[in-house]
Amino acid sequence: MTVSRTTSGAGEGAGERGGEGAADDADGGSGTAWTDAWEVTLASAPARRRGRVLQSALREAVRSGRLAAGTRLPSSRELAADLGVSRGLVTDAYEQLTAEGYLRSGQGSGTWVGDAVRAAARGTRDRAPHPPGARADFVPGTPDLSLFPRAAWGATHRAVLARLPHRALGYPDPRGLPQLRTALAALLTRRRGVAADPERLLVCSGVAQAMTLLGFALRGRGVRTVGLEDPGSPENMAVLGAAGLRTVPLPLDAEGLVPGAAARAGVGAVVTTPAHQFPSGIAYSAARRTELLDWARSVDGFVLEDDYDGDFRYDRAPVGALQGLDPERVAYMGSVSKSMAPGLRIGWLLAPRELTEELVERKRTMDLGNPVLEQALLADFVEQGGYDRHLRRCRLAYQRRRDTLIAALDEHFPGTEVSGIAAGLHIIAVLPGRYGPEARFLERAAAAGVALQALAYHGTARPDDGRVRLVMGYAHQSPSDITRGVRMLADAVARG
Known part of the structure; x- marks a missing residue:
């Protein structure tokens, strides 16, 4: 199945285009202008899943703002004709999303994107x-922000600021402060079993920036579609979409990604949370981890591993990161957002060798590097055992x-x-x-x-x-x- 997202600039004025279409046709318009804003192809999806795929595509188009509040949707008859499916399938999708609050309808007035979505979409963008x-x-x-180690962090801050040389406050290495990259490489090797070379580790403003950098690098290599775990984090679709990539949902079962899902979808990369899948809570089985790496090698693709809470396992030692099994096929991402506080905006990316230089250059042009003082602070905190x-x-x-x-x-x-x-x-x-x-x-x-x-x-x-x-x-x-x-x-x- 393929779900195509908004083309460049298509999201702007989506509500205006919908309104014009409605004015042209009392039954919802021709749908042509409306479908310029988004497209979903159902022909390759199994018949029993087409309704769910359509509902998911509509839901995400509303959440992301590509279908703005107040946009009038095509009639069920016209959308069914455009997509080559039964009218009943579209009607069911409209009714389901109306019940969930994404859409609203009235007798004889058509179907519209609901006003309540404005607040929900704003909350997602603001990450609140x-x-x-x-x-x-x-x-x-x-996490519990009241557990943030204020006293220890403050003492480290004073000590670091006192000894940091003046020259260190200049424009930083876009890869990150060497002291922090070395400290993180040692930490991740010890705690998460990664293969960590400080020269291939980039300090980022959290996983969102790491994934954005990877999205641009993958697009530069010709990748156009990325697979996302289903269920998974809705944010990933928006982040990768901003880098010009389409995303498709890949189903999960109790062991991880369903066998063959990535191959059938024809994707060039997969975003995954194998140590503790979000949100289902499973850990990928050894067989599924192996299969995912075999797929990546067979198609010259990449696995984007988000190790968002890998340090928190309560019944046994945490499962090691997937990246340690194949550092050239897995890009490993993590941050202190769950372990300390998201407001610190510090994360890391361990990149495959062939992507490293492009990622460093992208990072340089994006923001000229992360703040030096905060990097030096975290490096000292890790080295002195405060993080553990x-x-x-x-x-x-x-x-x-x-x-x-x-x-x-x-x-x-x-x-x-x-x-x-x-x-x-x-x-x-x-x-x-x-x-x-x-x-x-x-x-x-x-x-x-x-x-x-x-x-x-x-x-x-x-x-x-x-x-x-x-x-x-x-x-x-x-x-x-x-x-x-x-x-x-x-x-x-x-x-x-």
Whole structure:
């Protein structure tokens, strides 16, 4: 299957084009101008998956802003004709997205992108998914910022600033401060099992910049389409799209990417989270890790490994990074966003040799390098053991919070299944069907001030078993807040 995203500049004025089309035809317009803004090809998708692919493409077009709030969509008849599918398939997609709040419709007035999407899209762009004023917040993605080692960080800051030579405050090496690259290479080799050469390590402003750099480098090599895990992080689609790449969803099962998925999709690279897949929580099996590397070698492709929370495993030692098995096929990305604080904006990229020089030049032209003082600070913090001490403290706190959340769900929502390995900053909680339907469950939670995120937000799968599937973050809350939040949620559901 192929999902084609917006061509350059097509996203601008999408709402205006939709309005013009509607004016030309009372049933929604010809659709030609509208489909200039996005395109989805369903012919190669299995018949049973075409509805889900269409829904996913529409949903992501709305989330990313390519279909702006107020845009009028073509009639179901015309879109079906454009895509070569049945009208019923399009009607089902419109109805599903209307129920989810992405679209709105009225008797005889057509189908439009909903106004409520403006706030959701703005929140995604601002990377502020935690709603202000929530009485309980289970939205995943943030560590406990109160655990940030302020005293140790402040002492290190004073020591580093006192000894940093004046010349070090000039324009930095775009790869990063040599001291930090050396310290990170040693740390990642020791903790994550990577093959880390400091000369091939770039210091970046987080994984988002690392992936942007890789996107430009891959496009320069002729790659046009990248595979994304389904479910996965919605941000990856936007980041790679900004680098001019199309993305396609690749299905997962309990062991990792479904065998042959990347080959069937014809992609040139795959973004993956093999140590602790986000959001499903699985760890890739040895067989799937091997298969993914075999695919990359066979097509001269690359695996983009996002090791977003690899240090947090609670039942055993963490699984080593995929990059250590083939450094020339795997680009390894990580950051301190989950281990310390996202506001530090420090990450790293270990690149295959053939991409390194282009990535360094891209980094230089993009921002002339990361701030020197913060790099020197982190280097000293790592070298003096402060980073390891901080991770130990966080790991103990987060393990307790995970246990607290599971116990609270077991008490207040009997029959809840928690999937995935004991790791990271979130769980997948699947509540029995008696608490559904999911849309109503989420409405009750929101009305009670409990912020939640459905698993459906992250992928195309829409199981029809009636159960409620949630991605629940726990790291940023105290155990007492977790217990209180689950109780509030149970009370809201009981009140109906």
